[in-house]
Amino acid sequence: MLELGQGDAAQAGASAGDLIKEVSEATFMTEVVDASMTVPVIVDFWAPWCGPCKTLGPALEAAVTAAGGAVKMAKINVDENQAIAGQMRVQSIPTVYAFWQGQPVDGFQGALPPSEIDAFVTRVIEAGGGAAPDNGLDDALTAAEEMLSEGDAESAGETFAAIIEQDQTIVAAFGGLARANIAMGALDQAEAVLNGTPAEFSDAPEIEAAYAQLELARQAENAGPVAELRAAVDADPGNHEARLDLAQALHAAGEVEAAVAELLELFRRDREWNDGAAKTQLFTIFDALPANDPVVLNGRRKLSSMIFA
Template sequence: MIELGGGAAAPAQDANIKDVSEQDFMAEVVDASMQVPVIVDFWAPWCGPCKTLGPMLEEAVKAAGGAVKMAKVNVDEAQMVASQLRIQSIPTVYAFWQGQPVDGFQGAVPQSEIKAFVDRLVQQGGGAGADQGNGLEDALTAAEEMLEQGAASDAAQTFSAILGEDEKNAAAYGGLVRAHIALGELEQAEAILNGAPAEISKAPELEAAHAQLELAKQAAGVGPVAELTAKVEANPDDHQARYDLAQALYAQGDGEGAVDHLLELFRRDREWNDGAAKAQLTTIFDALKPNDPVALKGRRRLSSMIFA
């Protein structure tokens, strides 16, 4: 790896591969990653390994057919962004999804590792996976509607039937876990999650179900909302009370209130309890649907604080 130094700009790329400046980093990386994963290549024109890695990344991104995008950031011209993300040597590659870094590596790596890196992002962004056919898709839609309407038992039966047809259907596995969480059967939910086939164990649907399960476990030990609210109002710097209040609010179905308090805690002391506020926010965002307004707004606010 090469230490940072000076250089000039690189030529622009195609629609899915862009040169990104410090001024448009928020729009082209953080905001854009709300819709599709964005790979950020931190490079400089004087960096030899960058000249090898860059084209290999571009080839893999092009092969993904729009399921991921790539932002090329010249560290000489974007020193503030490089500093905020603690880029100390190049090439360094980060992947952003839903407004936050989710993966990355340093140095030149083989093409096979680059392909695996991009494939993971495609899967995380929902761009990969086989077509399950209209019948299973319709059944999945129906099961999700049952779950939203409170018919968790019927939803669980429908998700189980789908898995009978397609045992590696990640959406059905995640739905079955969520149905048992809704029924209060946390041990059963955990057993189903642990029994998922290895091929789909890291699928976004199962990651979301795992996050929901963790939040449901936490909810068992939270105190009354009124009591915790009074504590926070009496002492806004009582970080533990604010954190507990966020847990209690989420347990009562007030995700927006929980996110607001966790963001306030992050604003006041982002390092408190080893970064507990950010970690809890990430768990809540993972538990919500990617297009949930609470998740979208919360991720953007958190990213704005991080990159401010």
């Protein structure tokens, strides 16, 4: 398995944006030929309609990211850059070349299994005088989390999936892949990912958090209009069902702190109502957020003060 290389500090801290770039005919000389004078560059010729490309591309990206700057990657859409594809004699896709000091030094056609992708990237690194990496897939995982936080759920999901292909013991990748699917609205797929997580990881915080986010996302699909539910609660503060629905609607609208406030009020009014529904919903929200989130910290403190009052 290809793992994260040490390299120098600048390279190890390189982001996915520095290491993996979309390249055109106008930028090929700079991003591939010139760049390969100092670090090997893997060039992936692909197209949006190519099925195998959708598997190979993310796996290559994960391996390149995991190498921590010891190699870079250029992605070339052959539909938009036919001249370069012709010059490189690309006859089928995916086709991959590795450049070092301005010249192609290795390559292959078609999709490969993860072990062969790792071997290819390792050969390319060694061709450039680098050491085979040895520190894990931490950078790839970090890059995927950054993609997800920046709203690129599709790329994040592809990277998480590629990490899982290389190492099925990285529980955070399973949780990340589920969260990426949730962000894309693919809730059934997210559930399938979680159900397919190895049994020994079922109680891991990353998996529990993803399950909580999935439950909240399913609630959001059926959430009612906030204004109408607010009016119903204002008209009858003792309408517990309306208050619970309001809390779910507020959370679906992104008003998490307001949702917690309504649930705390419901708990204060009747903690046993509907089998403790207020407390259950609060814990679902808390589980879905980072443990150090201010909403979680404040919410747990207020809930505890009510329980032990």
